[in-house]
Amino acid sequence: MKSPLFNQLTIATIALTSCSIAFANSSGAPAGYAGVPGEAGTCAACHTGSNVNSGAGNISISFPDANGYVPGQKYTIRVTVQDPTAHRWGFELAARQSANTSLTEGAFAVPSGSTAVQVVVQGAKQYATHTSAGTYPQQVTQAAWDIDWTAPAAGTGQLSLYAAGLAANNDGSPSLDLTYSAGITIAEQASTTAPPAVATGTSVLPQFVFGGGWYTAMYFTNEGAAQVSFNVTYYTDSATPLAVGGDTVKTVLIPAGGTSILEAQNTGSLTSGWATFTLPPSVTGYGVFRQSVPTKDDQEAVVPFASTTGTKSLLTFDETHYTTSIAIWYNGASTGTVTLAAYDESGNSLGTAPVSMQPGTKQSFAVQSRLPAIAGHLGSLIVTTNTGAVTVLGLRFGGAAFTSIPPVTLP
DSSP: OOSSBOOOBOOOOOOOOOSOTTTOOTTOOOTTOSOOTTSSOOGGGTOOSSOTTOSSOEEEEEOSOTTOBOTTOEEEEEEEEEETTOSEEEEEEEEEETTEEEEEOSEEEOOTTOOSEEEEEETTEEEEEEOSGGGOTTOOEEEEEEEEEEOOOTTOOOEEEEEEEEEEOOSSOSTTOEEEEEEEEEOBOSSOOOOOOOOTTOEEEEEEEEBTTEEEEEEEEEOSSSOEEEEEEEEETTSSBOOBTTBSEEEEEEOTTOEEEEEEOSOSSOEEEEEEEOOOTTEEEEEEEEEOOTTSOOEEEEEEOEESOOSEEEEEEETTTOEEEEEEEEEOSSOEEEEEEEEETTSOEEEEEEEEEOTTOEEEEEHHHHOGGGTTOEEEEEEEESSSEEEEEEEEEETTEEEEEOOEEOO
């Protein structure tokens, strides 16, 4: 999802058009320009069109676990840049010890199949930045990048993530481009939480996102003649409890013939996860995603609740004028591999990409970041798992507009 949702589900790049080879390059930002205190600065060191964060857009850093990081665990971090005037994009991200920002913590890695991001090393310091393929010329409204990061060993303590992003006008000159900068802190978790056991008959909303321009609602209607109640449980992408409005579990009480809504408001930084619940036989419902982009009307899409037992799904995509993003939720007792297989409009293979997943976790990304050959094609995406079950949700983006793509469960 070239968007903050796709973890949202919502994923793009900055063109750092070169004013000096020492400062900027469209094939990736030089080390030291992520906005870390005491380092070289941000993209504004070269792109001098305005003061940092003075434009109509913003940059956000999405860490999938609102509770912090578990030592040694791998996460996918998303950086998103939004601006209504930009036509090319770029970023740089750094992870540092909060108490001593000269110390790099954890390790970045390029997600399997991605051509949009790279890792840059300067001495003992590490940065994630875009590639030339990840600058997405002429893409408008927003861009996003996913980068894998393995957390450091226990005892490291609080960490800080710093990101600088560029919203460029793609005219070959750095003088009218806009720079944005942001930082977040993440706490060390003392211990892991076991992945939730999801039983047959349970439903899941595989993408649940709020903050950073996003809002999610779930609607439930009781068609029965008696009052019913059930619990909705929220989890982060990495399967730890997620607090939504202060609660990790919400009890839904619906009178006979009544309707109830659960909302996650667009407040704070982007938070991504998933939700699970067992619906009484008389209850039906659906989810709604809303995206708010500066200077644009809000956009919404309806998404269905899904089963937790399927092993093979199909999404039809259109990458001729749009960007397709996907959220994948894996329900298994052990680590599994989810395989993406793409086919063009004539049924020819466009390649495959493996996605390694831990039990009860979710990943979201732009499909093109894992399967670049789909660019410019219509076609189908087959998602399968070698063990356990897999649930998928597709979204497509075109400028400021987006809509959901209903998956088809295959035998």
